[in-house]
Amino acid sequence: MSRRSQSRSVPPTAPASAEANATGHGRRRWVGLVVISLAVSLIIVDSTIINVAIPSIVKDLGVDSTGVQWVQESYTLVFAALLLVFGTLGDRVGRRRLLVLGVVLFALSSVAAALAPTGDILIASRLVQGVGGAMVLPSTLSLVNAGFRGSERAIAFAVWGSTIGGMSAVGPLLGGWLTTSFSWRWAFGVNIFVALVIVVGAFAAVPESKDGMRRPLDPVGAALSVVASASLVFALIEGRTYGWWAVSHRPRIGSWEWPGDVSPIPFVFAVALVGIAACALWAVRRERLGRASMFSAELLRIPSFRNGNLAALVVSLGEFGIILALPIWLQNVLGFSALDTGLILLALAIGSFAASGLAGALGHRASPVVIVRVGLVAEIVGVAGLGVVIGPDTPWGLLVPFLFIYGFGVGLATAQLTGVVLKDVPVALSGQASGTQSTARQVGSALGIAILGTVLFSSAGGLLGSSLDGRGVPAGQRDSIVSAVVDSSGAAIAGFAATPATAPVAQDAKAAFSEGTRYAAFSAASFLVVGLLATLSLGSGGERRRGPAQTETERETARA
Incomplete structure (x- = not known):
């Protein structure tokens, strides 16, 4: 490497920089990828494992409905709000260092959760x-982005993305097993x-990387x-609870109660929009003054990053x-049961992990954008197939093939779309770009939960109400039954089924909830179609314009 090219790709003050880490680590680098994947698994599993443990937590700690909501959503809210901040900070202080600090903090807080009285x-x-x-999360992504180049990059992103997709399904299984066989406390203690x-693995096999x-x-x-991030995610998560416009549930803080008939959600959305605008204007101002900002406008000038993040949000x-x-x-x-549900959803995880091997093999023959599109087609087939077979008496065997196809698509699309988003990003901005990409996905996920949750519960409530009207149930009693079923997310169905007098109501509720789930599945498939169309903005997936630092790095990697 010439002195000139070395000065461009490897800053003299960064002997352990990402460019140096990208070459020559051999087997140690792949062991490091396993460690990084374990770190991803830790936080993804924890975001889903809590759902199946909630009934036991309520029983042991006497948590009310508001408390249950915050047990589930406090993690998501803080997580989404800080992704960009810590992604950028990792570029400054070191991505491995931030990863280790995050894991230690996560472990200590998990112990506190397990022992919570x-x-x-x-x-x-x-x-x-x-x-x-x-x-x-952004530390793992930026370490993968900084540490792998060429054909190895497709394999590394396949492993990273399949871990996210697979562990989203493994969480309920692990949570169900730990809660059923031991205690909900072990869902945190593990x-x-x-x-x-x-x-230990990070210090042994993951090289430090920073700007x-x-x-x-x-x-x-x-x-x-x-x-901006916290208010946007809060509004999306809590919109159905408090009402998207008219207030349906008044928030309380001590003795104070939200006044008026307008929900707080529109005001929170307004705060989010103002925050986003202020953040963008502040970044532009800092850039004009030649100062570093939390979000570099330089990233938005990279077509693959800009368009890829929009596609990732929709997907x-x-x-x-x-x-x-x-x-x-x-x-x-x-x-x-919770454990049986986890076993059924395991088909999704198996499909996601199976995709990682194929994505690595295809990386030599097809561009990442093509792999993303193949994955999205598989997701659409899987989710739409679920919508077709879902019903009040569907045997679990009909679900497994479509869950596998869906998981297979997630394993292809999630991983390679991440690679597309980051492929032209200079390594010095890997953490910031990773935080932005993770935030876009988190906002998309929250938006999906908000929309599909509304589709599920609104349609189920409407269909159940119509069925009860057909049975001649009085309006007051009808509304009470619908509220009981919808507010409990269907858990009240078992109580109605246990009493012969209300068994027909349980059958109506099962049919209504099944239809609502079908509508949610078809809605998800529709959004995935939009996501597939959004990938058209990424071009054919061939070589695109590269940032100077990254281009030089890839040349040096190819020579090595």
């Missing part, structure tokens, strides 16, 4: 878990053992990004929204 302490522990998770392996330039921090930009809307509906339907309509 009250619901308030459990919620506080979940908030801290969200901070640790926000440190981990994290400490995994964290120990990750920390060699000493860029100053941007606390104002960080605060604005937190406000996430369809991908993970359906994960909300399926476990509810499997347990409360078909009557499967």
